[in-house]
Amino acid sequence: MNKFENLEEYDDPILYDKENDAYREDVTILLKWAAKAAAGVIIDLACGTGRATIPLALEGFHLIGVDVHNGMLMEAKKKALNLHLNIKWVKQDCTNLDLGIKSKFIYSVGNSFQHFLTNDAQDGFLISVNRHLEREGIFIFGTRFPSEEELLQQNEEEYWRSYIDKETNNKVDVYTVSSYDPLNQVQHNMTIRKYIDSTGEIVDEVRTNIGLRYVYPKEMERILMINGFEITQIYKDWNESPLTEDSHQMIYVCKKTREL
Template sequence: MNLERAYSMYNFEEYDDPVLYDRENDSIIDDIVFLKKWAKRTRGKIIDLACGTGRATIPLARNGHQMIGVDVHKGMLEEARRKSTNLTLPIDFVLQDCTALNLNVKSSFIFSVGNSFQHFLTNEAQDGLIRSVSRHLEVGGLFIFDTRFPKEEELLQPSGEEFWRSYIDRATSQQVDVYTKSEYDALSQIQHYTTIRRLLDKHKEIINEKTTSIRLRYVFPKEMERLLSPYGLEIVNIYSDWEANPLTKSSDQMVYLCRKI
């Protein structure tokens, strides 16, 4: 079994319902706006790694860019293909391991969003991902990705159940309350998350509950420099969000803009 598949299987249950994933995430567009600006400056095929259901792939293809979307989760890719089937867009969705990418193409723009970088849980998996990016990126080409900033408040969350957010399920028009539990392993730098989704009726009584687990690896900024450098990736800038604000010690996120040298 390949590296990414072996370690991503820990996280598959969080993505086993692609339709639910889209319901909870399709309102996120700030990263897409950022990517569109950089895509205008590039030519040729653009590669979206860990593309999922095509949340970012499809909007860029709508803008006329030739896209390759890659993911290791078959169900997510099937949903991406279903969503784009009747749109006649220039997209090729590929089921591959991002740590051993083999697309037979070079790109001037590769990206991975949605904090997908955190799904690569081991040093070997991270190296495989960056090596794959470097092999498929033209000299001078850009690699953009994001990951959560490992500040103290992020890592040392209470181990008990905490309320996260509520939303209205479009399919049922019912409220869903989302709770999380987390435990950080400092030795592996992996956060173990449990997500509990509770569907409520009109009387705010729980009528259904779904629990999923996910593991996320955290990387510190200086550590990231050492990870990228051996593969010829120069950090051009690190932002705290998709509006290109500077990174600070209180940031929640790191957005990396890298260039192959």
């Protein structure tokens, strides 16, 4: 699988927003670091439909949102236009960025780091961040913790959650099927959405696939160091709780220490 084949889960931006747009746990810490960055442009990498970009712009910060998926960017642009926000949206591959500027603060949320499935893709992404970050600038990103619970899931359909589709009033039951490839540290996930009408009948079923790369904490230390970053903080959640062995996420606050 190459980096452009891992986009199936994002082919429906409207569905993505239905399921994810209300999530705001990461916005508070992003606002805190945005305020520390003072003047200048903030860069949101793998911005999607602007879930985290738009709240920062609403607070008066200047943003560039970057994503490789044109449909997600078009939806982000439409949402920003409706709110009269002047956000620059750029379609580029985040492993080979060329934005022509440097920033004091760059972030990438939504566990987007896991979309870079190979060592070369991870390095390309971090090199791009380094080249667009000012010296001593801050880079924040999150990724799932490689716990047994995450990696040793049964390769069978498992219920995840349900929600109501507000447009159709259908109930949507969401299931996942996961299998982990330990040699490549990639978890292959199928998401199954079953749309159920008021009579309880399944009227539609949609399946999407995505691969997610997992990185261990000591491995991440080395990856960041060789790409010119120092880890200043690592948390297990967006409330800035210390990382523990039973964590579900790793939230990294990094400082650029050298040019590459």
